[in-house]
Amino acid sequence: MTVKTTAGRYGRALRSSVVLHAVMAVGGLIMALYLVAHMYGNLKIFSGQAAFDGYSSYLRTIGEPLLPYSGALWILRVVLLVSVGAHIYAAFVLWHRARAATGGKGGWRYQTTRNRRGVQRSYASFTMRWGGIVILLFVIYHLLHLTANVIAPGGASESPYERMINGFSIWWVVLSYVIALIALGFHLRHGVWSAFASLGANTSVVRRRRLNQLAYAVTIVIIGGFLIPPVSILMGWVR
Amino acid sequence: MNITLRIWRQQNHDDQGRMVSYGVDDISPDMSFLEMLDVLNEQLTLTGDDPVAFDHDCREGICGMCSLMINGLAHGPEALTATCQLHMRHFADGDVIDIEPWRSNAFPVIKDLIVDRSALDRIVQAGGYISAPTGSAPDANTTSVARKDADRAFDGAACISCGACVAACPNGSASLFLGAKITHLGSLPQGQPERDSRAVSMTAQHDAEGFGGCTQIGECTAVCPAGIPLDMISQLNHDVLSGLTQPGGQ
Numbered sequence: 001m002t003v004k005t006t007a008g009r010y011g012r013a014l015r016s017s018v019v020l021h022a023v024m025a026v027g028g029l030i031m032a033l034y035l036v037a038h039m040y041g042n043l044k045i046f047s048g049q050a051a052f053d054g055y056s057s058y059l060r061t062i063g064e065p066l067l068p069y070s071g072a073l074w075i076l077r078v079v080l081l082v083s084v085g086a087h088i089y090a091a092f093v094l095w096h097r098a099r100a101a102t103g104g105k106g107g108w109r110y111q112t113t114r115n116r117r118g119v120q121r122s123y124a125s126f127t128m129r130w131g132g133i134v135i136l137l138f139v140i141y142h143l144l145h146l147t148a149n150v151i152a153p154g155g156a157s158e159s160p161y162e163r164m165i166n167g168f169s170i171w172w173v174v175l176s177y178v179i180a181l182i183a184l185g186f187h188l189r190h191g192v193w194s195a196f197a198s199l200g201a202n203t204s205v206v207r208r209r210r211l212n213q214l215a216y217a218v219t220i221v222i223i224g225g226f227l228i229p230p231v232s233i234l235m236g237w238v239r
Numbered sequence: 240m241n242i243t244l245r246i247w248r249q250q251n252h253d254d255q256g257r258m259v260s261y262g263v264d265d266i267s268p269d270m271s272f273l274e275m276l277d278v279l280n281e282q283l284t285l286t287g288d289d290p291v292a293f294d295h296d297c298r299e300g301i302c303g304m305c306s307l308m309i310n311g312l313a314h315g316p317e318a319l320t321a322t323c324q325l326h327m328r329h330f331a332d333g334d335v336i337d338i339e340p341w342r343s344n345a346f347p348v349i350k351d352l353i354v355d356r357s358a359l360d361r362i363v364q365a366g367g368y369i370s371a372p373t374g375s376a377p378d379a380n381t382t383s384v385a386r387k388d389a390d391r392a393f394d395g396a397a398c399i400s401c402g403a404c405v406a407a408c409p410n411g412s413a414s415l416f417l418g419a420k421i422t423h424l425g426s427l428p429q430g431q432p433e434r435d436s437r438a439v440s441m442t443a444q445h446d447a448e449g450f451g452g453c454t455q456i457g458e459c460t461a462v463c464p465a466g467i468p469l470d471m472i473s474q475l476n477h478d479v480l481s482g483l484t485q486p487g488g489q
């Protein structure tokens with residue numbers, strides 16, 4: 001036997017913060033999976049220009065002839081775009097709700113200046129919103145640079161390999177990537193654990209510890225993997 | 240001990256409110272925090288001032304009425320301790336202590352340190368019950384409950400509905416409270432018929448009251464006097480998501 005919910009409450013629960021967090025979690029995890037694949041692809045820079053450029057064009061032929069040229073890539077782009085859009089939409093709605101619930105002041109809504117940093121929050125958990133905006137700005141810059149070829153520090157090129165070498169031979173380009181990766185690292189550190197908890201996977205104190213360890217591991221692999229190529233190029237280990 | 244108190248004074252809901260300083264002398268370290276406030280109120284009454292309004296009832300950590308933000312910490316500096324169970328020995332002679340009411344848009348201030356926490360009651364009214372057949376009491380052990388489930392339900396039932404989790408949450412969320420209620424009834428066989436609709440309805444009410452969402456920061460668990468664990472929020476998320484996707488859930 002189950003007892004039914006009234007339609008009004010069902011509809012309201014569908015728009016609840018719990019559901020928005022689930023949407024944000026799924027979007028975030030899809031982006032994180034994409035980042036793992038992207039990071040792995042970048043490491044092909046060490047196999048030389050032919051292999052790297054070949055990999056880039058191979059990505060466009062996945063699924064052929066079933067899919068048209070670039071078909072799989074476009075499917076991936078649509079999935080990613082939907083994930084990013086849903087993630088950001090949910091983030092802003094929840095941000096708005098949290099502000100409304102606390103008179104716009106969040107953790108700073110008390111007169112006292114003591115214990116403003118709370119008791120057990122982490123830096124990562126408190127910078128998700130502004131950190132996310134930093135990541136968004138970086139992603140736009142990044143797409144203009146290495147995907148759309150609009151910004152070309154160090155010289156434009158048709159070859160993705162050369163674009164990467166040209167760009168990352170300049171110290172401030174590498175620095176901007178490092179800063180963005182640190183922001184991404186904090187976001188993933190809290191985000192991966194939070195996503196699983198939002199989806200109901202945090203079932204015990206032990207599981208909470210495991211999920212946090214998983215978040216650290218994912219963060220270290222992704223950030224470490226992304227850092228290796230630009231730093232190697234700057235150092236002149238790859239040319 | 241001599242203590243200086245800075246207390247939020249607000250005549251009524253529409254009053255602006257402000258922090259006011261008071262001195263209390265000769266406080267025994269064995270006094271509870273509320274007894275220390277009683278001393279202050281006696282002083283204020285004798286001088287013809289308006290005593291500070293604050294919520295309290297059992298003064299033994301079980302009713303959930305006491306509710307003070309002490310130096311920016313809900314229920315003060317001691318873990319797993321409600322304000323009424325906090326003793327002055329945790330403070331030092333000469334300390335300045337800031338005392339404020341719980342802050343949340345869903346908890347309007349009634350007077351001074353008293354806020355209206357009816358929003359939590361309305362969440363419970365939306366689904367915090369089980370349908371039990373009326374008549375004579377059932378025989379003991381007709382429904383067996385696994386030890387693990389009984390313990391889990393009891394851990395959830397330990398919530399005293401004080402609202403400290405809301406006061407401490409940077410998002411103003413009552414998710415820890417809600418998770419405790421959902422886990423309490425949802426872990427027992429008697430709570431299964433309404434398990435889905437309970438999670439869905441109580442969540443709908445939680446959001447309608449204007450509480451924020453949970454970002455898994457965990458400030459609530461740091462101040463909760465009943466030790467409700469963060470995983471009960473994940474249990475809530477799980478039950479809401481499955482409740483919304485059950486066929487015929489609506």
Ligand code: HEM
Nearest residue numbers: 025028029031032091128129132133136191194195198454
């Ligand atoms: C583009 C701009 C972005 C913004 C504004 C943003 C914002 C946010 C916010 C506000 C949260 C909620 C914090 C919390 O629940 O504790 C969050 C969670 C998360 N973010 Fe992002 N984010 C962005 C990009 C990304 C990217 C690129 C990834 C890729 C890996 C990502 C992965 C995650 C994950 C996995 C979560 C956890 C979801 C959850 O808490 O349920 N985010 N993000």
Ligand code: SF4
Nearest residue numbers: 398399401402404463
């Ligand atoms: S979960 Fe803890 S802090 Fe929140 S209302 Fe219950 S007892 Fe109070």
Ligand code: FES
Nearest residue numbers: 298302303305323
């Ligand atoms: S007065 Fe009852 S719990 Fe503190």
